[in-house]
Amino acid sequence: MKQLFITLYFTLLLIGLSAQEYTGVHNSPYLPFVGIVHQPADLTRHPAKWNINLLSTNVGLLHNQNFASQDIWDVLGKVGFGDLKFFLASEESLLYVKGHMMVPSITYKLNDKHSFGVTVSVRADGIYNSSNDDFINIFKGIHNPEGLKDIKDEYFRSLLNSWVEYGFVWSSTLVKDENRWLSGGLVFKVLQGSGAGYLEMDGIDVMFDKEHIAYFNMDMSYGFNESLSKTVDGGDIVEQSGDLGFGLDLGVSYSYLPEHLVGVKGIPYRYKLGLVVADIGQIHHRDIKDQASYNVKMEDVPYSRFSGITTIEALKDSIEKSIDVEERLGGSFRTNLPLTVRADADYCIAPNWFVSGNLVLKPNYYNSLVNIVSKTAWRGNITGRYESPKWGVYLPVTYSNILKWDIGLSARYRNFFVGSSTVIGNLLNIADKQTLIYIGVSIPIGSMASN
Numbered sequence: 284m285k286q287l288f289i290t291l292y293f294t295l296l297l298i299g300l301s302a303q304e305y306t307g308v309h310n311s312p313y314l315p316f317v318g319i320v321h322q323p324a325d326l327t328r329h330p331a332k333w334n335i336n337l338l339s340t341n342v343g344l345l346h347n348q349n350f351a352s353q354d355i356w357d358v359l360g361k362v363g364f365g366d367l368k369f370f371l372a373s374e375e376s377l378l379y380v381k382g383h384m385m386v387p388s389i390t391y392k393l394n395d396k397h398s399f400g401v402t403v404s405v406r407a408d409g410i411y412n413s414s415n416d417d418f419i420n421i422f423k424g425i426h427n428p429e430g431l432k433d434i435k436d437e438y439f440r441s442l443l444n445s446w447v448e449y450g451f452v453w454s455s456t457l458v459k460d461e462n463r464w465l466s467g468g469l470v471f472k473v474l475q476g477s478g479a480g481y482l483e484m485d486g487i488d489v490m491f492d493k494e495h496i497a498y499f500n501m502d503m504s505y506g507f508n509e510s511l512s513k514t515v516d517g518g519d520i521v522e523q524s525g526d527l528g529f530g531l532d533l534g535v536s537y538s539y540l541p542e543h544l545v546g547v548k549g550i551p552y553r554y555k556l557g558l559v560v561a562d563i564g565q566i567h568h569r570d571i572k573d574q575a576s577y578n579v580k581m582e583d584v585p586y587s588r589f590s591g592i593t594t595i596e597a598l599k600d601s602i603e604k605s606i607d608v609e610e611r612l613g614g615s616f617r618t619n620l621p622l623t624v625r626a627d628a629d630y631c632i633a634p635n636w637f638v639s640g641n642l643v644l645k646p647n648y649y650n651s652l653v654n655i656v657s658k659t660a661w662r663g664n665i666t667g668r669y670e671s672p673k674w675g676v677y678l679p680v681t682y683s684n685i686l687k688w689d690i691g692l693s694a695r696y697r698n699f700f701v702g703s704s705t706v707i708g709n710l711l712n713i714a715d716k717q718t719l720i721y722i723g724v725s726i727p728i729g730s731m732a733s734n
Contacts, residue, residue: 305317306681306719307677307702308695309627309666310629310641310666311700312551314700315329315334316336316725318452319390319400319450320385322536325468325534326468327454327456328464334389334390334725334727334728336390386402388401398453398454402448402449403447403449406447407443407444408443408621410440412439413439415437418487421489421586431491433489436486436487437487438486439482439483440481440483443511444479446566447475448475448530449475451470451471453471455468462539463539464536465537467535468535470531470561471531472564473529474528475528476508476568479511481505483505484502487500496581499579500578500581501579503602504577505576505599506574507571508526508568509571527567529564532560538554540552548634549635550633552631554628554630557625559623560625565617567617579602588601621645623645624643625642625643627640635670637669638668639664643662644661660683664679664680665680679691689704689708691703691706698727701721702722703721
């Protein structure tokens, strides 16, 4: 039973950088869940009195050859912060694992202007980054050192941040007439920290010779909280640490309908523009299991010393047993939420036919703790779609500076939707070893007069 729960949990939890925002259906005016996970300003635009949103996402696997060669259900039960082998098996030096599982949420439309919602989510970010593949090869096992180039001033960094998020949504109409509609919204979040930790090896200098590693030097720092320790050691999935934090999402949405189109069926607006600043906030982790920072210097190290290491914990232990460690301990650390700025535009070409676009920026991604991603992560998307209150078909085309090109396909029947932002890209062999799938349903109860 526990193995089944673990498999089901990770099936819902692990999704990609794009899948979390339901690329394709993310601008639909007929799905109230959009106002919870994408644009809080749009929640008040939905006419239902009540909505019970049952949201789930499936699996997203990014930049990792190891997933392609193993049984996916076996992999899902093992992946985590401590599994260095999954990074080592990646064909890329940058690996993302993202998660967002939302339990059923409830929205309530108080009147023509104000709507509210309550959500509970489990979220996680895992990031691994190395500046030099030769350094990674040390841990895969070097059997033929001929041709290896010395390593100078390189780095390896990893971070996990997971938390439980209680969201309180408010959405309101600010200005409205027959032609214009301006709405705003916010999500106030109470955050309860779960497993979190980081490992940074910086200034890595390595000199190779035929028999052994002649010289190995780096600065190493790490820290992880009690919750992460229990997760890695005992298999507990969500072990809340008790650390509390607060977060905020802010959004504004404006739509315009020309006079001659007022009342035309299938044209809710000529165009709609939106801006969202999401995941403002941080969690302070005080219940630290272990934390240290020190310099590592070793000479004449056998190549077999690190061969076969598959977990970050084993790597840390191997290094600390090989040298005299002068620890510089700290008492706590903070993890910021993954701040996101998103701009959206949606245009109605003809009745029931739309084209939408958005630009998503993630500035300074987690570099307040460990500078894992030094550049801003960004993604652009264009989606053509046919959509009526009953049916919807979506064709999202996406490009990002991390994941490159994706082409997907999605469909909606009333308030049920299913899709993938990579399925066509996978068939055409242009998606870069990733699979991003989503599915969801909401249940409207009662209805108010149309806005």
